[in-house]
Amino acid sequence: MNSDHVLAGDRRRQKRERTVHAAFRAATLLSIAISVAIVVSLIGEAVAFLAQVELDQLLANGWFPRRSRFNVSTLVVHTLLVSSVAMMVATPIGLGAAMYLSEYAPPRVRRVLKPALEVLAGIPSVVIGFFALRYITPQVIQPLFPATDLSNFAAAGLGVGILIVPLIASVSEDAMRAVPQTIRAAAYGLGAKKWHTSVRVVFPAALSGIIAGLILGVSRAIGETMVVAIAAGATGGSLTTFNPLDGGQTMTGAMASLAIGSDQVAGAVAAFQSLFFVGLLLFVMTLALNMVSERVVRRFRQRY
Amino acid sequence: MAAEPLTVELIKRRLLGRRRSGLDILIATALLVSLLVAVGVLVLLLSNVVGQGGPLLVERGFKFITDPLSPTASEAGLRQGLFGSVVLAVFVVLLAFPLGLAASIYLEEYAADTRPTRFLVANIRNLAGVPSIVYGLLGLTVFVGLARGVTNGRTLVAGGLTLTVLVLPIMIITASEALRAVPQALREASYGVGATRWETIRHHVLPVAAPSILTGSVLTIARAFGESAPLLLAGAVVSNFFAAPAGTNLIGLVTRESYTSLPVVIYNWARQPQEAFVELTAAGIIVLLIMLLAVNAGAILLRDRASRKPSL
Numbered sequence: 360m361n362s363d364h365v366l367a368g369d370r371r372r373q374k375r376e377r378t379v380h381a382a383f384r385a386a387t388l389l390s391i392a393i394s395v396a397i398v399v400s401l402i403g404e405a406v407a408f409l410a411q412v413e414l415d416q417l418l419a420n421g422w423f424p425r426r427s428r429f430n431v432s433t434l435v436v437h438t439l440l441v442s443s444v445a446m447m448v449a450t451p452i453g454l455g456a457a458m459y460l461s462e463y464a465p466p467r468v469r470r471v472l473k474p475a476l477e478v479l480a481g482i483p484s485v486v487i488g489f490f491a492l493r494y495i496t497p498q499v500i501q502p503l504f505p506a507t508d509l510s511n512f513a514a515a516g517l518g519v520g521i522l523i524v525p526l527i528a529s530v531s532e533d534a535m536r537a538v539p540q541t542i543r544a545a546a547y548g549l550g551a552k553k554w555h556t557s558v559r560v561v562f563p564a565a566l567s568g569i570i571a572g573l574i575l576g577v578s579r580a581i582g583e584t585m586v587v588a589i590a591a592g593a594t595g596g597s598l599t600t601f602n603p604l605d606g607g608q609t610m611t612g613a614m615a616s617l618a619i620g621s622d623q624v625a626g627a628v629a630a631f632q633s634l635f636f637v638g639l640l641l642f643v644m645t646l647a648l649n650m651v652s653e654r655v656v657r658r659f660r661q662r663y
Numbered sequence: 664m665a666a667e668p669l670t671v672e673l674i675k676r677r678l679l680g681r682r683r684s685g686l687d688i689l690i691a692t693a694l695l696v697s698l699l700v701a702v703g704v705l706v707l708l709l710s711n712v713v714g715q716g717g718p719l720l721v722e723r724g725f726k727f728i729t730d731p732l733s734p735t736a737s738e739a740g741l742r743q744g745l746f747g748s749v750v751l752a753v754f755v756v757l758l759a760f761p762l763g764l765a766a767s768i769y770l771e772e773y774a775a776d777t778r779p780t781r782f783l784v785a786n787i788r789n790l791a792g793v794p795s796i797v798y799g800l801l802g803l804t805v806f807v808g809l810a811r812g813v814t815n816g817r818t819l820v821a822g823g824l825t826l827t828v829l830v831l832p833i834m835i836i837t838a839s840e841a842l843r844a845v846p847q848a849l850r851e852a853s854y855g856v857g858a859t860r861w862e863t864i865r866h867h868v869l870p871v872a873a874p875s876i877l878t879g880s881v882l883t884i885a886r887a888f889g890e891s892a893p894l895l896l897a898g899a900v901v902s903n904f905f906a907a908p909a910g911t912n913l914i915g916l917v918t919r920e921s922y923t924s925l926p927v928v929i930y931n932w933a934r935q936p937q938e939a940f941v942e943l944t945a946a947g948i949i950v951l952l953i954m955l956l957a958v959n960a961g962a963i964l965l966r967d968r969a970s971r972k973p974s975l
Binding site (some may be wrong): 372373375376379380382383384386387388389390391393394396397400401403404451452453454455456458459460462463464472475476478479481482483484485486487488489490492493494521524525528552553554557558575578581582583584585588589611614615618619634635638641642645646649650653 | 684686687690691693694695696697698700701702704705707708711712715762763765766768769770773774783785786787788789790792793794795796797798799800801803804805828831832835859860861862882885886888889890891892895896901926929930933934941944945948951952955959
């Protein structure tokens with residue numbers, strides 16, 4: 360720097376400072392533009408869809424866009440079915456793994472097993488979908504329930520469960536590790552055993568973070584597409600079923616299927632627009648869950 | 664008097680003996696088992712995929728990567744998928760990385776903690792939670808539809824922009840975390856000798872945060888690399904065949920109206936009912952996983968190089 364210039368008074372530096380500031384702010388404001396674009400693109404076509412279909416089409420038997428039957432509740436029920444299976448698997452495994460890593464694991468074990476969980480988190484969902492279809496169904500589901508089709512919600516749910524285990528484990532582990540050491544020390548001081556300390560002291564203290572993690576898990580499970588599209592059977596349409604051993608379409612499965620055109624007939628505008636209606640519903644559901652999750656953390660966080 | 668040493672002994676033994684109750688051991692084992700189940704599934708998945716796809720990969724060798732798509736399983740290869748994925752990754756690196764970094768610098772270094780800033784942060788967090796397929800609808804409406812003049816419709820450009828928008832929020836969040844970890848004293852020292860905000864960031868904050876920004880970004884890009892749901896909507900071709908390229912130059916290939924990517928090809932193969940496609944899918948998955956592994960290994964190398972430089 361030339362010492363002739365008074366530091367703060369250097370025009371060039373001031374100008375550069377302002378330019379950089381403006382450019383960075385513009386990059387940040389882009390995120391607002393993205394949000395607006397999402398909402399506008401979803402709402403526009405979704406409203407057009409609702410304006411076009413009759414009420415009895417929305418209440419028709421099942422989801423068959425090719426035959427103008429758009430009962431969205433079918434898809435919602437199936438999505439909840441898959442998510443329930445996924446959460447039933449992922450909750451105990453994820454929480455158990457988190458508590459082991461946070462409270463029990465010796466450093467050496469942790470150094471090996473935690474990266475393994477991170478690798479699992481990095482496996483693309485198409486790969487899990489293939490695994491669900493070609494391994495979970497024939498090797499796990501069909502030996503237990505021989506009459507099951509290759510495509511079924513149970514396998515898809517197990518696949519989605521595998522996918523969200525690392526998420527639940529990492530969020531819950533962070534929550535448990537955030538519990539201060541003094542609280543554990545206090546429990547030991549009162550004569551509590553190891554398990555008593557982890558299960559009855561650390562777990563409740565970390566509960567807000569754990570619940571937030573579980574809600575995020577549900578949100579991910581609802582929005583997961585590829586596993587369901589591959590393993591649950593995503594072509595044609597489907598009737599409402601509550602049996603996890605049946606196959607059919609979920610919200611995301613129906614969207615994938617509409618997107619690749621297997622459910623579309625030439626000139627069927629409503630079928631195309633239904634894609635956006637289902638998308639909007641999905642967006643609202645996951646957004647609500649994510650906001651609840653944030654609120655849980657903020658509202659019930661223990662201040663130490 | 665004789666009983667006293669005995670009591671002391673007893674208490675001492677109780678306190679130091681580290682005797683674990685049966686329940687204690689049972690619970691520790693149960694927790695370990697749940698962790699091992701998760702890791703075991705990973706091992707099972709990998710060994711299953713390698714077992715099914717390995718022989719085919721060995722047999723076909725490099726031809727599997729260079730052969731184009733085909734309805735015949737024994738001839739089908741990954742050529743278009745691989746090309747598409749590489750171009751898409753380049754888009755994400757060139758667009759999402761600088762934009763994400765710029766936004767995170769603004770949020771962490773420039774923006775005051777005001778209501779609008781908190782709204783921006785909350786908005787970005789919410790965007791990061793939007794399912795990827797919804798970004799596909801955005802891509803379909805905006806990049807394939809509205810911006811047709813720029814993207815030429817269902818092209819790699821539209822796909823690349825869609826993936827960029829998808830990973831941008833995640834990129835911002837990871838980079839912000841890296842910047843937040845830089846000690847405040849470093850900035851104050853820089854201001855103290857008269858540096859401007861940008862000079863402080865450029866010469867002091869960024870070099871310290873670089874290793875974690877790099878690893879975070881690479882992980883994010885790897886995520887985009889494995890993503891397929893939004894591309895199904897943003898125009899990727901899900902088929903065993905599409906027409907040979909009209910233009911042979913790179914621009915022509917990037918802007919023509921049919922493209923696919925590695926995960927999309929794998930999805931298409933996975934849904935074929937013929938048995939021959941099972942091995943093909945597994946082989947494709949091995950290639951995808953090897954590429955992801957290479958990207959992550961690259962990230963670790965980059966991080967080591969970046970952190971070897973004396974930064975303080």
